[in-house]
Amino acid sequence: MSIEVLRRALETVAGWPNPPQVHLTGGEPFLFFDLLLEGTRMAADLGITAYVETNAMWCVDEDVAGERFRRLRDAGLSAVLVSCSPFHAVKIPPIRTVNAVRAALQVFGSPRTIVYLAEFLQIVQQFDLESPTPLERYEEQFGAERASQILWDGYGIISGGRAGYKLGHLVECQPAEVFGEENCAGNILYAPHSHMDLYGNYIPAFCGGLTAADWRTEDPFQRPHPELVELLIEHGPYGLFAMAQERYDYRPLPGDYAGKCHLCVDVRWHLAEVKPDDYPELRPVSFYENI
Numbered sequence: 001m002s003i004e005v006l007r008r009a010l011e012t013v014a015g016w017p018n019p020p021q022v023h024l025t026g027g028e029p030f031l032f033f034d035l036l037l038e039g040t041r042m043a044a045d046l047g048i049t050a051y052v053e054t055n056a057m058w059c060v061d062e063d064v065a066g067e068r069f070r071r072l073r074d075a076g077l078s079a080v081l082v083s084c085s086p087f088h089a090v091k092i093p094p095i096r097t098v099n100a101v102r103a104a105l106q107v108f109g110s111p112r113t114i115v116y117l118a119e120f121l122q123i124v125q126q127f128d129l130e131s132p133t134p135l136e137r138y139e140e141q142f143g144a145e146r147a148s149q150i151l152w153d154g155y156g157i158i159s160g161g162r163a164g165y166k167l168g169h170l171v172e173c174q175p176a177e178v179f180g181e182e183n184c185a186g187n188i189l190y191a192p193h194s195h196m197d198l199y200g201n202y203i204p205a206f207c208g209g210l211t212a213a214d215w216r217t218e219d220p221f222q223r224p225h226p227e228l229v230e231l232l233i234e235h236g237p238y239g240l241f242a243m244a245q246e247r248y249d250y251r252p253l254p255g256d257y258a259g260k261c262h263l264c265v266d267v268r269w270h271l272a273e274v275k276p277d278d279y280p281e282l283r284p285v286s287f288y289e290n291i
Helices: 005-015 027-044 062-075 092-107 120-124 136-142 144-156 163-170 187-188 227-247 260-274 287-288
Strands: 023-026 050-054 079-085 113-116 202-204
Touching: 023 027, 027 050, 027 062, 062 092, 079 092, 092 113, 092 120, 120 144, 136 144, 144 163, 163 260, 187 202, 187 227, 227 260, 260 287
Parallel strands: 023 050, 050 079, 079 113
Antiparallel strands: none
């Protein structure tokens, strides 16, 4: 985000009823440290409680990490969340995650240093601390059943995005009809955790590639929402599935689906390819281009 867009986003949130805690994230926000620092100051000036989430890829030096954390604390940041998971460790040597946790504890103390998820600090350190760990190593080292417990149950994977495609073989996949009674009203209308991006997309819950509103000009809590969003609220991914079969020749995945979010993202991917102009709520387009 530019500083102007970030200011607008924070001012928008400050005007919501019961303004939420704001989570400054990305991508990796420490790649744009000056912007992160200024955003922290702006949030504090607006009376918004803010914390930062980092994947620690930049934490090659614990002292540098500590110095940056101190500057953010002094600017009004409430806490640091260090993401720790097998998925970050695919690209990030675990030693950097350890560096970030140590530095954050020194600056913010235990209550305001959050590791998500803390139990994975021990798991990722079972491999080489200095090198990234491919996901395949979990199945090789622990076997398929234990790898499934670690990656799916332990981390609580949401099966949207790439997860259903890359890791679906580790869980019992099911046909679309199994999800026929599930809607997404809770995820979209009452999301306790949502996202605002630099393009104006208000992304409810963890529904990557689906925008319920343009947060710059629209009230994201006001219905009606765009067509696909309303369909998901009322009828869930199976309703989306049935519509796409009828109108756009969508064909079910041969191996079934790892969860309702896998079904949803596969149907949306199809719609984004065959009718991208019909559904502007399928944004940002780069989500589908990079699955």
